[in-house]
Amino acid sequence: MRGLVAKISLGIIFAEIFLALLANFIAPYPYYRVDLENRLRPPSPTHILGTDPLGRDVFSRLVYALRISFAVAILSLAVALLIGTALGMVSAILGSVTDAVLSWIFDVVYAMPGFFIAIAILLIIGSGVMGTAAAISLTLTPIFFRLSRSAARGVLVKQYVEVAKALGASTLRIALNYVGRELMAVVIPAAVYMLSDAIALEATLSVVGLGVNPPTPSLGNMISEYKDYVFVAPWLVATPIAIIALTIASLNILAKELDKKLNAFLEAA
Amino acid sequence: MWLHILKKLFYVLLVVLTTTAVLYSVARLFPGDPITVLYGETTPSPDIRKLLEARLWLDKPIYAQLLLYWKRLFTGDWGVSIFSGEPVLTLILRRYINSLALALATTITTTALCVLLVYLSTVKGYDKIFTQLATVSTSMPAVLWGIVLMLVLALLKMPIPFGSIVMPLATLTIAGVGIFYTILKNLIEKAFSEPFIEMYRAVGMSRARLFIRALHYAMPVYVTAVLYRLGLIVAGAIATETLFSYPGMGKLLVDAFSSRDYPVLLGWSAMISSTLALLNIFGDLLHMYIDPRIREEK
Numbered sequence: 376m377r378g379l380v381a382k383i384s385l386g387i388i389f390a391e392i393f394l395a396l397l398a399n400f401i402a403p404y405p406y407y408r409v410d411l412e413n414r415l416r417p418p419s420p421t422h423i424l425g426t427d428p429l430g431r432d433v434f435s436r437l438v439y440a441l442r443i444s445f446a447v448a449i450l451s452l453a454v455a456l457l458i459g460t461a462l463g464m465v466s467a468i469l470g471s472v473t474d475a476v477l478s479w480i481f482d483v484v485y486a487m488p489g490f491f492i493a494i495a496i497l498l499i500i501g502s503g504v505m506g507t508a509a510a511i512s513l514t515l516t517p518i519f520f521r522l523s524r525s526a527a528r529g530v531l532v533k534q535y536v537e538v539a540k541a542l543g544a545s546t547l548r549i550a551l552n553y554v555g556r557e558l559m560a561v562v563i564p565a566a567v568y569m570l571s572d573a574i575a576l577e578a579t580l581s582v583v584g585l586g587v588n589p590p591t592p593s594l595g596n597m598i599s600e601y602k603d604y605v606f607v608a609p610w611l612v613a614t615p616i617a618i619i620a621l622t623i624a625s626l627n628i629l630a631k632e633l634d635k636k637l638n639a640f641l642e643a644a
Numbered sequence: 645m646w647l648h649i650l651k652k653l654f655y656v657l658l659v660v661l662t663t664t665a666v667l668y669s670v671a672r673l674f675p676g677d678p679i680t681v682l683y684g685e686t687t688p689s690p691d692i693r694k695l696l697e698a699r700l701w702l703d704k705p706i707y708a709q710l711l712l713y714w715k716r717l718f719t720g721d722w723g724v725s726i727f728s729g730e731p732v733l734t735l736i737l738r739r740y741i742n743s744l745a746l747a748l749a750t751t752i753t754t755t756a757l758c759v760l761l762v763y764l765s766t767v768k769g770y771d772k773i774f775t776q777l778a779t780v781s782t783s784m785p786a787v788l789w790g791i792v793l794m795l796v797l798a799l800l801k802m803p804i805p806f807g808s809i810v811m812p813l814a815t816l817t818i819a820g821v822g823i824f825y826t827i828l829k830n831l832i833e834k835a836f837s838e839p840f841i842e843m844y845r846a847v848g849m850s851r852a853r854l855f856i857r858a859l860h861y862a863m864p865v866y867v868t869a870v871l872y873r874l875g876l877i878v879a880g881a882i883a884t885e886t887l888f889s890y891p892g893m894g895k896l897l898v899d900a901f902s903s904r905d906y907p908v909l910l911g912w913s914a915m916i917s918s919t920l921a922l923l924n925i926f927g928d929l930l931h932m933y934i935d936p937r938i939r940e941e942k
Contacts, residue, residue: 482659494901499670575785579883582787583898602791602887605798613795616788624783 384625402435459519467527743892781822
């Protein structure tokens with residue numbers, strides 16, 4: 376049962392990535408083509424998900440939105456993961472002043488609600504794909520920092536690391552071979568969880584009017600554009616919302632499964 | 645214990661000073677000074693510009709501006725909103741009370757609902773269905789639940805009450821129950837495996853009364869979890885408040901950002917960062933109050 380649910384989740388994510396990668400071949404119309412004659416049409420054979428207030432094909436926009444939203448989420452996550460984990464490891468291994476300063480900086484960032492940081496960044500960089508990715512990654516970086524710092528500290532006091540140190544292993548070797556290895560089991564499932572956070576954050580930012588700028592479609596700004604038409608054309612906003620819910624639920628299930636598998640693997644090894 | 649609180653208070657002070665300092669510098673280094681924003685398309689005469697610059701301390705170096713700002717921050721004079729001319733402190737306090745009402749109401753409804761659901765699932769055995777529902781609840785960010793609620797109201801042909809507390813409260817409760825249900829259920833299940841509960845069971849206590857004992861045992865950790873998330877509720881509320889035009893801190897922030905109203909932004913960040921840090925301390929104290937073991941430790 377559990378295995379089946381996880382497989383379905385994996386299938387959903389792969390299908391979405393497939394759609395996102397091949398957006399230009401799959402979308403039946405250009406996502407920006409306006410057709411004022413056919414506005415707010417309900418789903419039909421020519422437009423499988425109907426048309427929006429400007430007569431644009433919703434399915435085509437959705438496929439491109441998947442591409443943009445995934446790109447923003449993966450980019451911001453990768454940056455946050457690299458910076459957060461690297462600094463967390465450095466902080467744990469070097470300790471003393473470095474640790475105190477880094478922890479202090481991330482504590483201050485963490486003390487503000489993540490959303491506020493995101494908005495402040497968007498104010499400085501300006502909204503758009505890059506601005507949104509930067510905002511999301513800065514919100515996620517402290518989480519990776521804290522996670523990897525505490526995990527790395529846990530590894531450093533283990534006996535085999537002490538032995539390696541006594542045998543004269545260099546700091547770099549300990550960092551990569553011992554700490555880095557065990558951190559993977561903590562950071563990778565967390566990254567899958569946070570991919571869903573990144574997608575959620577993009578949607579939240581868009582609803583407030585920040586985030587990726589229209590006419591470039593993203594899951595978030597489609598929702599924010601179409602939410603004003605709930606009375607006239609409820610199916611418009613329902614589709615991107617359903618996709619986001621499906622994506623986040625699948626990612627959460629996958630993260631849980633991955634967590635179990637990786638821990639079992641590490642214990643066996 | 646007092647030393648511990650004092651240390652924490654010092655920490656709050658540092659957090660507030662740092663966040664305002666960073667924001668102040670960012671605001672000042674950002675292209676487009678407040679006077680240009682204030683005048684929009686028109687340009688003020690050189691005399692007026694000079695007067696305004698003196699009033700906003702734009703003629704002083706940035707560290708002097710910052711020191712002056714900090715001084716005013718602690719004397720209660722937070723400046724006036726560039727946009728509306730209203731004193732920032734009164735503007736923020738009014739919105740703050742609205743947000744506080746929303747946060748409190750959300751915490752109460754969420755907790756009440758969670759306790760009820762966990763009771764039904766652990767004592768009455770509706771575990772499976774609620775766990776599924778919790779998964780559904782956590783599969784969307786709070787704002788999107790707001791839009792789903794809008795969608796439901798639209799399908800029922802009912803008007804959407806913009807500006808009232810009802811919609812944000814319902815939205816945040818739906819989004820919150822999923823998270824807190826899982827936390828509380830795990831805590832209660834852990835409590836049920838403790839020896840003292842076994843003892844009560846052996847004595848012949850009913851399931852319902854056992855649940856109350858377990859709840860008492862689980863409360864300290866649950867309260868910490870809630871307080872920790874209260875900050876997230878504030879953050880999640882920003883978007884939800886904006887969606888339903890609820891006049892709270894969230895809407896204030898978004899409005900202040902779009903009109904580049906720096907005095908309001910600074911006041912906002914000072915208020916929120918100190919609130920979050922103080923809540924952290926409050927959580928510690930409450931923890932000590934509920935759990936005597938911690939009191940002795942500190």
